[in-house]
Amino acid sequence: MTQQIPSTEPELAGVRNFRDVGGLPTEDGRRVRHGVLFRSGHLAHATAEDTAFLSSLGLHTIFDFRNAADQLLEGQDVELPGVRNVNLPLSDPADGAEFWKMVRDGDLDQLRGLLAGGQAENRMIDSYRLIVKERNAEHARVLRALAEDSVPALMHCAAGKDRAGLSIAVTLLAVGVEREAILGDYLESNALHRRYKVHRSGSSASAYSPEVMELLSPLFDARAAYLEAAFETIEGTWGGVDAYLERGLRVTPELRERLRERLLD
Numbered sequence: 001m002t003q004q005i006p007s008t009e010p011e012l013a014g015v016r017n018f019r020d021v022g023g024l025p026t027e028d029g030r031r032v033r034h035g036v037l038f039r040s041g042h043l044a045h046a047t048a049e050d051t052a053f054l055s056s057l058g059l060h061t062i063f064d065f066r067n068a069a070d071q072l073l074e075g076q077d078v079e080l081p082g083v084r085n086v087n088l089p090l091s092d093p094a095d096g097a098e099f100w101k102m103v104r105d106g107d108l109d110q111l112r113g114l115l116a117g118g119q120a121e122n123r124m125i126d127s128y129r130l131i132v133k134e135r136n137a138e139h140a141r142v143l144r145a146l147a148e149d150s151v152p153a154l155m156h157c158a159a160g161k162d163r164a165g166l167s168i169a170v171t172l173l174a175v176g177v178e179r180e181a182i183l184g185d186y187l188e189s190n191a192l193h194r195r196y197k198v199h200r201s202g203s204s205a206s207a208y209s210p211e212v213m214e215l216l217s218p219l220f221d222a223r224a225a226y227l228e229a230a231f232e233t234i235e236g237t238w239g240g241v242d243a244y245l246e247r248g249l250r251v252t253p254e255l256r257e258r259l260r261e262r263l264l265d
Helices: 048-055 068-074 097-105 108-115 119-134 136-148 163-174 179-190 210-220 224-238 241-248 253-263
Strands: 037-040 061-064 084-087 153-156
Touching: 037 163, 061 136, 108 119, 108 210, 119 163, 119 210, 119 224, 136 153, 136 163, 136 253, 153 163, 163 179, 163 224, 163 241, 163 253, 179 224, 224 241
Parallel strands: 037 153, 061 084, 061 153
Antiparallel strands: none
16 A cells, blocks of 8 residues: 655755655546655655654655766765665766766857757756657666556656656656646746755856856756657657557557556546
């Protein structure tokens, strides 16, 4: 039996962007069950109170989509007794550790050269397309695990926006959640209290100037164009969601039905 959580979203001090995706509607009139699928940013900075709350959810599995560079920068997730931790690194939307070192340390000229004139948004769009095309094995593994025994589950990356956002989106597509509902949940990551906190190395005023923050904004926003690029890639590469799941992820109709039984009311 899955643990039912309060309808009021908790205020977690050290974990950004946490939420239950329960309640989202499917195309055939059902809804995602509350208490079975959660998403968040990383758990490395969870406080004792955060950890107690997470432990109360009855989680079976935590999927961590961060890579080694992320884990080195942010730290390992807190340990939750009895919970299985699965690390499935996905492509980093910002191209890894060297890029982020530039973001933290780089001067304005560097940032302009790499991010100005729509380059930052294009970088994000390209990364979403790439993850959908190249991370089929990882997404297939997640869906199989959820169908077999891995719920309740929590999916996270660093900010809980891009890599976790795509993995949540793929899962929701597999059980027939309405496309607009998936996008709406994705855009919830823009709420101020959810956004990832970047630790800049510089202490000068220029490190946090309006121009710098504007240049960085596309990296930290959840923009409809990003997720829509992933949807378009599914359509353009496989011809639709059903073919993507069957040919791209090797997910059978029987497995999708087991997923629906696990995740839907």
